[in-house]
Amino acid sequence: MPEFSTSPGMRDIVSPESARWRRFVDSFELIVGVAGYELVIPPLLEDIGVFNRLGEATDVVTKEMYDFVDKGERHVALRPEQTASICRSFVQHRPTTPFKAWYSGPNFRYEKPQRGRYRQFDQVGVEVLGSLDPYVDIEVVQLGWSFLASLGLSRVELAINSLGEPDDRARYVAALNAYFLERTNELSPESQQTLTRNPLRVLDSKRSEDAAVIADAPLINSFWSDTAAAHFSTVCDGLTAVGVPYTIDLKLVRGLDYYRGTTFEFRGGTLDSAQNALGGGGRYDGLVADLGGPETPGVGFAIGLERTLLACDDEGVFPAADQSADVFVVDVCGGSVALEICTELRSLGIRTERSWDDRSMKSQMKSANRSGARFAVIIGEDEDQSDTAVIRDLRSDAEQVSVSRSNLAPTLKSRLSSLQGAV
């Protein structure tokens, strides 16, 4: 056993998964980029006050924060999410509104690790600051939806709800609290505990004992103001208009306290995981002001990489890319010819590998085979003397051919591109 390995809940992302991660973020950038979102890269570390605004009653703040006092006596924390950082950045730099940002990167929460849940986890997301227009909500939800669809996912469900205006939400919470208190003895001990902290979150309980009580609980829609109801209705109509399928889930409440108005969640189609929330978001119209900025509405979402990739695995889509070489150079004359050929081919964009340590031809051919390369270029004594090279197709039984060294690169280039054309 090695002396060191990754800390709990943290892991190395290694090949071929690592390349898949890069591609994931690239795909996201492609979709939000054409929609005019600009990249913001906030620091991993912030003053803990930035994150305290996520909610004094939330686990994320109360027990999952990676926080410490630095050498300058500042109380800082590794970010548990990026929305608050983006808002802080907005307050600090005051870009013109509407401000449309996207981000990607790791976040940290000190939780017990589990399938699809790590202490360091990556998210991609967008935030739009400065507009109350319901069409912003629509655009944001649509972006998340089309991104997931672009990965090939077809069994994702979009749940959407509105928490109403702050007053609506407050009245609803009060009503909910009264209702649950009345039937508190029917609730599971865990939910009774949750009730004291945040009645909304009791609705989230997945325990069967709670199901009956939750089923009869009052619903948010009867507390919506006219403004909130109209906003929500516009959002729903807009989604329908652009062909984004959704389900209204009046019991959808999200974990962070800053949400108000529209909230939504993308859920993976596979039921066997409790971690089926691939991503989610909503409006947080008070957050910028809470962080000391002007009254500025906001809406956004975050999508978890790990979970979304798990969903991709379940659906058999967005596979890890093929990383095999195009050409493998076998040189049994010391290796200097391989150096020259690799340099030339690579400069032409041909993925070229070779072996080292002066191994036998047989052993180098084995490596060539394993590399997945389409062609082996073989340099033996004869080729070295005559300034030629042998090209051998590793995936067909065609005769190998000998070409002059000056014709090697052009020949490979054209054979590779004709193969690509065939596919």
Added chain:
RNA sequence: GUGGGCGUAGCUCAGGUGGUUAGAGCGUCAGGUUGUGGCCCUGAAGGCCGGGGGUUCAAGUCCCCUCGCUCACCCCA
């Protein structure tokens, strides 16, 4: 934070009631004569049996502790 399962070669795993040099498959490396891979054959390297303590003449095997992984709860991405 709470509970269940599991920790043996790089990987996947065998190792009845404790008993001599801990095994297999895959992978890796080297060979199977004269410059050529994939199939097959042979051989080699590679393990403080997660760590610590205990019981015993003797522990991978039993007991305790600890660390880690995993699944569920909690919560969330």
